[in-house]
Amino acid sequence: MPILIKNGTLVTASETFPADILILDEKIVAIGSHLPAPQGCQVWDAAGKFITPGGVDPHTHFDLPMFGTVSSDDHYTGHKAAAFGGTTTVMDFVVHEPEGFAASVQAWQQKAAKAAIDYSFHMNLTRWDETVSAALPQLLQMGITTLKVFTAYNQRLRLGDGEIFAALRRAGELGMLVMAHCENGDVIEPLIADALAKGNTSPEWHAHTRPAWGAVESTLRLAAMAAQANAPVYIVHMNAGGEADMLTYARQRGAPVMGETCPQYLFFSVEHLQRPDGAKWVCSPPMRSEADNARLWQALRSGEIQTIGTDHCPFFFNGSEPIVYEGKPIAIPGKELGADDFTKIPNGLPGVGDRLPVLWTHGVQAGRINANQFVALTSTNPAKIFGLYPRKGALLPGADADLVIWDPHKQVRHGVAHSHQRTDYNLYEGWQLTGLPEKVFLRGKLIVDGEKWLGEAGGGQFLPRGRGEVL
Ligand code: URP
Numbered sequence: 001m002p003i004l005i006k007n008g009t010l011v012t013a014s015e016t017f018p019a020d021i022l023i024l025d026e027k028i029v030a031i032g033s034h035l036p037a038p039q040g041c042q043v044w045d046a047a048g049k050f051i052t053p054g055g056v057d058p059h060t061h062f063d064l065p066m067f068g069t070v071s072s073d074d075h076y077t078g079h080k081a082a083a084f085g086g087t088t089t090v091m092d093f094v095v096h097e098p099e100g101f102a103a104s105v106q107a108w109q110q111k112a113a114k115a116a117i118d119y120s121f122h123m124n125l126t127r128w129d130e131t132v133s134a135a136l137p138q139l140l141q142m143g144i145t146t147l148k149v150f151t152a153y154n155q156r157l158r159l160g161d162g163e164i165f166a167a168l169r170r171a172g173e174l175g176m177l178v179m180a181h182c183e184n185g186d187v188i189e190p191l192i193a194d195a196l197a198k199g200n201t202s203p204e205w206h207a208h209t210r211p212a213w214g215a216v217e218s219t220l221r222l223a224a225m226a227a228q229a230n231a232p233v234y235i236v237h238m239n240a241g242g243e244a245d246m247l248t249y250a251r252q253r254g255a256p257v258m259g260e261t262c263p264q265y266l267f268f269s270v271e272h273l274q275r276p277d278g279a280k281w282v283c284s285p286p287m288r289s290e291a292d293n294a295r296l297w298q299a300l301r302s303g304e305i306q307t308i309g310t311d312h313c314p315f316f317f318n319g320s321e322p323i324v325y326e327g328k329p330i331a332i333p334g335k336e337l338g339a340d341d342f343t344k345i346p347n348g349l350p351g352v353g354d355r356l357p358v359l360w361t362h363g364v365q366a367g368r369i370n371a372n373q374f375v376a377l378t379s380t381n382p383a384k385i386f387g388l389y390p391r392k393g394a395l396l397p398g399a400d401a402d403l404v405i406w407d408p409h410k411q412v413r414h415g416v417a418h419s420h421q422r423t424d425y426n427l428y429e430g431w432q433l434t435g436l437p438e439k440v441f442l443r444g445k446l447i448v449d450g451e452k453w454l455g456e457a458g459g460g461q462f463l464p465r466g467r468g469e470v471l
């Protein structure tokens with residue numbers, strides 16, 4: 001059945017204008033003034049509302065085993081939370097298993113069979129040798145065009161600089177994009193040993209042992225290697241103001257480097273880790289300072305940083321106490337695992353559903369970015385960089401009808417009860433939000449209607465991706 005959304009104000013990455021939108025067979029087929037309603041058409045009146053393309057979150061970790069437990073949102077609950085927050089596409093990271101790429105991707109596809117929104121995958125690249133290099137084209141055949149490398153997590157996920165340089169060159173030959181987690185593992189390991197030897201075991205030491213200098217020099221190191229390999233690199237979860245400085249330094253000299261930050265690095269600082277419940281803010285890289293928050297906002301405003309993802313990787317704060325999710329009790333071991341030792345706190349925090357509502361109020365309404373930048377950073381730019389544009393991230397004829405109708409006047413006190421993320425806490429607990437998604441469409445299907453969930457497990461599709469753009 002055709003759907004006509006009338007009288008809305010469309011907000012794209014570059015323009016804001018009044019228009020109607022006609023949807024047929026999962027696609028936007030027309031955008032214009034006073035569009036006639038075809039026979040049998042369902043009509044929604046969006047007068048007084050904004051319409052944006054569905055959010056694209058380029059960085060999630062659903063159902064990820066780590067620290068002897070597993071991230072507490074799976075590929076259904078995390079997708080549902082994303083949808084309530086206006087996100088209709090997510091990109092998750094596949095663990096690089098010793099059995100090879102095909103088996104690794106197959107395992108992730110099995111987990112994602114319950115997908116409720118559209119999704120694609122990045123591949124963690126945590127081993128490097130001739131066999132791995134030769135196998136990379138397999139990923140392209142599976143529609144996976146992006147690889148994540150780490151300069152921290154020694155002896156676990158990290159590749160050496162020489163290996164990263166070789167991976168960049170090979171990725172460049174194949175038209176793939178390398179994403180980089182930038183910290184300095186060789187500095188972090190001895191700092192952790194020192195802290196533990198001195199009995200410094202509280203959550204704030206997670207931040208003190210992962211200094212911003214490591215993130216800053218590692219960002220420049222990756223940018224430099226990308227320039228020398230003539231292959232693009234995308235710096236994930238940028239957290240330190242100095243990383244923005246390095247990104248800009250490199251971009252001004254023509255290095256093909258792009259960057260992503262996340263809401264947690266815009267709103268929180270190491271002081272949050274000093275609270276009695278500081279473990280809630282433990283993720284890697286850690287929170288920095290208010291000056292870093294301010295520099296990252298500036299980099300978003302100026303276009304120095306290209307995207308805002310979430311790095312959604314939630315754990316319970318107290319996994320020994322069940323919560324009720326969709327009517328059933330569930331408890332998953334979480335941050336309490338590190339009650340006596342910060343190195344045992346599972347690294348990661350929730351955010352996939354919080355991202356757009358929090359950024360709308362505290363970014364757009366607060367005057368830190370404008371509404372078009374909001375769409376560019378959270379939808380259009382990730383779609384372009386990751387090879388999904390204009391199918392995703394666009395309000396254009398021919399694009400998937402992934403739309404969010406925003407009620408700019410709706411107010412909530414945000415928090416765990418409102419967010420649909422499957423954890424027992426929310427970083428934005430009690431924050432007053434004005435302007436929220438009212439209706440969310442995935443390929444023309446209404447999946448969120450106010451507080452009503454109309455989506456379903458299995459309703460999301462895998463998105464094989466091609467080559468993206470270097471923005
Ligand atoms: O602490 C975090 N961010 N956990 C997820 C893994 C990663 O490095 O992005």
Ligand code: ZN
Nearest residue numbers: 181236237284
């Ligand atoms: Zn990372």
Ligand code: ZN
Nearest residue numbers: 059060061311
């Ligand atoms: Zn991550």
